[in-house]
Amino acid sequence: MSELIVFSFENPTGAKELETELVAAQDAQKIEVGDAAMVVRAADGRAALNHATKLVGRGSLGGIFWGFMFALVFWGRWWGLSVGGALGDLGMDDDFVKEVGDSIGRGHSGLLVLVRDEMVDAVLDMAEEYQSKVSRTTFSEKDEALLKTIFLTSRE
Numbered sequence: 001m002s003e004l005i006v007f008s009f010e011n012p013t014g015a016k017e018l019e020t021e022l023v024a025a026q027d028a029q030k031i032e033v034g035d036a037a038m039v040v041r042a043a044d045g046r047a048a049l050n051h052a053t054k055l056v057g058r059g060s061l062g063g064i065f066w067g068f069m070f071a072l073v074f075w076g077r078w079w080g081l082s083v084g085g086a087l088g089d090l091g092m093d094d095d096f097v098k099e100v101g102d103s104i105g106r107g108h109s110g111l112l113v114l115v116r117d118e119m120v121d122a123v124l125d126m127a128e129e130y131q132s133k134v135s136r137t138t139f140s141e142k143d144e145a146l147l148k149t150i151f152l153t154s155r156e
Helices: 014-027 062-074 085-089 094-103 117-130 141-153
Strands: 002-009 033-041 047-051 109-116 133-139
Touching: 002 014, 002 094, 002 117, 014 033, 014 109, 014 117, 094 109, 094 133, 109 117
Parallel strands: none
Antiparallel strands: 002 109, 002 133, 033 047, 033 109
16 A cells, blocks of 8 residues: 655745655665655745656656646646546545645645555654644555556556
């Protein structure tokens, strides 16, 4: 199983600082992250998404997945979208998406990390000193396989 963990910071640099620490820990083989992306929201409300390529492991979901998550979190409510359907079955319900969107406000940043269950505690421990808001949702192996099928095959 895997967890999608979202670390939300009330400043524009917190996500980058945590990403730097996680990269160092991964380089030292203390942790292994499946995939990650960083969101920085400017004071005017514009948000930018960056795939955290230095944290990406084998079989990552890639930019298409993170782009979809970005659109769902930041534009979905404006478009009247609901997670519903297949993604609702994957543990990303509307409440989780709303919580993430609300926690990354103007002038804030967020780090979205997909982590295998055995690494969750290590990643959470490393992030503890950064005083971020943490949102989490779980993906079963079946859910993760479905995500990979949806998003990896769309890259071909």
